[in-house]
Amino acid sequence: MNKFLSTVAALALGVSILGTHSLPAQAETPPNQLVVAISMQNILTLDPAGITGRDAVLVLSSVYDSLLVADPADRTKFIPRLAESWEVAPDGNSITFKLREGVNFASGNPFTAEDVAYSFKRLMTLNLAQASFLKTRGFNADNADASFQVIDDYTFKLNLPQPDDPNFVLMTISQAGPGSIIDSAQVKENEQNGDWGAAWLKTNSAGSGAYKLNQWRSNENVLLDRNGEYWGEEPAMRRILIRHLPESQSQRLQLERGDIDVAYALLAADLQALEKMEGVEVETTPGAGFYYLAVSMKDERFANPKVREALRYLIDYEGLNKSIMPFYGIPHQRPLSSGVKGLLPDPGYKLDVERAKKLLAEAGYPDGMEVTLRALSEPPFINIATAMQATLAQAGIKANLITGSGDQIYGAMRERKFELIIGRGGGGQHLHPDSNLRAIAYNPDNSDEASLSNYQAWRTSFFDEKLNSMIIDALLEKNHEQQAKKYEEIQVYYEDMIPAIQPFSEVVDTAAYRTDVKGLVVNPWITRFETVTKDR
Structure with missing residues (x-):
């Protein structure tokens, strides 16, 4: 041989x-x-x-195609995929897509506008994690029929359910997950008790x-x-x-x-x-989102802003980024990604144990407290958690580590059943401040029943109605200078609130390859x- x-x-x-x-x-x-x-x-x-x-x-x-995808060379631009072209209506309230003809799914079934409408309706009806990206744009199961319109076999119209930036909607549906188009005929064949093929699609594919x-x-x-x-x-x-x-x-x-x-x-x-x-080549590129320490504000201890502020000063920002984060992240303390409109310089937080102790005493915890700290059992999360455990201990906070798989760690966060967690997220898949803010700060409904699991703010039970309004107002501002100013104001307001999520590093993606x-x-x-x- x-x-x-x-x-x-x-x-x-x-x-x-x-x-x-x-x-x-x-x-x-x-x-x-x-x-x-x-x-x-x-x-x-x-x-x-x-x-x-x-x-x-x-x-x-x-495995799955979307109507369009981000250009790897310039993520603010798009490359056609299942859509050959698209046109935004003059009033900005709809986008019409001319679809590619002659496309088949892997099953051999022909691709048409019906598959596009079905994919989006399925997403909103099931209301799983990826639905949150479109729910932030006002789409839901109730308005799905009106929002996702089949004009003919190769023309699909996306009707925006609320005032929005159409370009940002395009960014959203260019992403795998919310924008993935599935083979409706094949999925319908594999439905079980009206589950829209959810059980089957967990371990099978129906893409093009x-x-x-x-x-x-x-x-x-x-x-x-x-x-x-x-x-x-x-x-x-x-x-x-x-x-x-x-x-x-x-x-x-x-x-x-x-x-x-x-x-x-x-x-x-x-x-x-x-x-x-x-x-071997090692390559590092800008990523999406942040590494952060997050708390659950369902816990009365962390609902106290002085406790959250104490935690802010128990992060060794410099030490983590020098010793653990190379190839994973770069120093960053704001909720907006590098390069987006209106980003302010970092506030410059540093490890300050004595200040943290004072804040804990003022909050009624002079002897510290015992908490659980969750982290994935893989680098860099486990390394960050171990280092964080040591700095928390300096202020009398005994952190019991819980490590495990994504289901064990992020699953608890998605169910809002955690205390502290080392996380990674916060949007940034698209180079627009709204991408970050919708993920990390916006929370339109803080009830458990809302199940807005793709919002880190919802996961942490962080809710502020004024902040929500500021985020929406900034998105719809058409004057670029005024919009940048509004995003600056949001960052100042968010920082003063001492939020549930404190970024300490911005994600970079590194891979090694032959x-x-x-x-x-x-x-x-x-x-x-x-x-x-x-x-x-």
Whole structure:
């Protein structure tokens, strides 16, 4: 058996035994297969309506198409996908899309405007995590029929249910999740008791992207096969194997050996070593959102602003960003992403234990308190939590760490059943202040029944009616200078409130990959594996 066939056989064997443990040693991966290592702990479903976090987006961006996508070179611009063109009405209240003809889903079913309308109606009716992106724009299950209008087989009209910036609506539906278009006929065939195919889509796919889902085994692997019905240019990679490999050292060793092509969950020390290695490229790009310490304001202790302010001064901003965050984040303390309109300089918070102790005493906790601190059991979260545990202890706060998978950690936050958490989020997928503010500060309904789980403000039970109004007012301001000023005022007001979420670092995305891998977009929010080739 020649070297190439041996490699293919070894890879196939690795897949057959679930692909999570070390694959047999290989000289290199097959030239037409891409092997990607990530941590899959926060991938809880592959239903586009229910996914949470960038790891699931990394998978589904290649399986499902949207009407349009962000241009990787300039994320404020769009590239047509299932829509060939679109036109915003003069009054700004609707957007009409001319759809691409001759497109089939992976099932072979033809794509029409009915699939677009069905996908959006399904999203709003199920009201899962990704629905929040459109709910912030006023869409809901009750107005879905009026909002998502089929004009003919290849013309779809999106009627905005409230005054909005149409360009921002386009940004929203360009994203995998809220913008993913599914095969309505196939999903209807797999419905169970009127669930809109939710049970089936958790582990199956019904898209028109360059790849289709072959298998997903939770916390083990995802296998994507080239979609023979794909409407675009055939991708170079026949198969994408995404492996759950959360240990940084294992990723590094397998990347060095050539057992994997791309590594997405590496620690700073391993990335620094790989930077010096011939045959491996390390790339860091601006990401989306922030790393933060969050509290639940359902807890009467954290409802006290003095306690929240004390926590603000128990974060070692400088130490964390120097020792733990390289390749993961850069120092940042504002709720707006770098480069967006109206961003103010950081307020300059520093670790100040004595000030924190004084604030705790004023709040009625002179001897500190005992709390639980949740964090994913993967880098950098577990490292941040351990460091945070030490600084909290200096002020008498005993933090008992709870670590685990995304379901265990973020699941508790989504259910509003937590005390403290090290999180990552806060919007920023789109370069607009509203993207951040809707995620991290806006909360239109603080009731448990609202289930606005994609809003970090709702998760933390943080609610301020004036702030909500300020955010809406700033979005609709048409004068650019006045709009920037309004976003500055929001940041000052938000800071003075001592919110439930305190950012300490802005996310960057870093990946290491073999140098013969070409065309990879490192940013997981916009990665599409159809662009990848191998120079071998």
